[in-house]
Amino acid sequence: MAGAGALGLYYGAHLARAGHDVHFLVRTGRAAVLARGIRVKGPAEKLHLKKVQVYGATEEIGPCDLVIVALKATANEALKKLLPPLLGPTTLVLTLQNGLGVEEPVAEVAGPDRVIGALCYIAAERKEPGVVECRFPGVMTIGKFGKPAGERTHAVATMFSRAGVKCEAQDNLEEMRWRKLVWNVPFNGIAIAAGGVTTDVIMADDGLRTLARRVMEEVVEAAAKFGHEIPRSFVDLQFERTAKMGGYRPSSLIDFEEGRELELEEIWGEPVRRAKSVGAPVPRMEMLYWLIRHRLAARKPAKRKR
Incomplete structure (x- = not known):
């Protein structure tokens, strides 16, 4: 391991x-x-x-x-x-x-x-x-x-x-990767971009919850351009699962708050680039990518433990 x-x-x-x-x-x-x-x-x-x-x-x-x-x-x-x-x-x-x-x-x-x-x-x-x-x-x-x-x-x-x-x-491993992004892109991204909020906060806020769904829909539409059909029921399932998590801190938020490197390109940058390469409009995904980049640039270095 x-x-x-x-x-x-x-x-x-x-x-x-x-x-x-x-x-x-x-x-x-x-x-x-x-x-x-x-x-x-x-x-x-x-x-x-x-x-x-x-x-x-x-x-x-x-x-x-x-x-x-x-x-x-x-x-x-x-x-x-x-x-x-x-x-x-x-x-x-x-x-x-x-x-x-x-x-x-x-x-x-x-x-x-x-x-x-x-x-x-x-x-x-x-x-x-x-x-x-x-x-x-x-x-x-x-x-x-x-x-x-x-x-x-x-x-x-x-x-x-x-x-x-x-x-x-x-x-189909590639399709599986796009399916995982349906949750990771919005919930990891919004948790950071909204100032460090947990999943229960996103679920309880009408605006953030709606944004999460819209981002999910962009991921689904981008995946379809590559031949990966993800049903709407899968999007609904993500919300059902998230509701059971309570006040969960997504892993990227933990990394951000503890001053560690983020999987910025793998979770947001690469999906955005691939989507745009096939003409899939992903404005909200791209917005999250740039907001997280901005927050990373402004983040104070974590204090080293002695």
């Missing part, structure tokens, strides 16, 4: 509990995870993984059957160093990253035939090293990069399902 943020902790803990030999690459807070293990908290479940295999470098882990990339897309340059020690002759690499164009950097290092992408519809937040709060476990969908899902992709989906994670394999 390359990365010990909310997704890495949540999914890694479930796989380890199910009996899989999970190795965690933890770059910060390693001592805390070693001492206290991993805790998953939430209304639907409580999980405490007391003994965790934690490493500070991938060279200490060695080749694996499956490598799960749970790093932010902003850290993809590091994959050139992190991935090679983990790759054996039959290794698969599953990336949990958000946005468009995130499989390509993994494929450049590992080779395209090894790469699987995942879309994680989950509301989870890392509260401290080794501790993740999950408000909504949701579902995971996975697909093969550039090809329909094959036997090994389905086997990975089955592995997650047996570990207690709702997971299914689908054949």
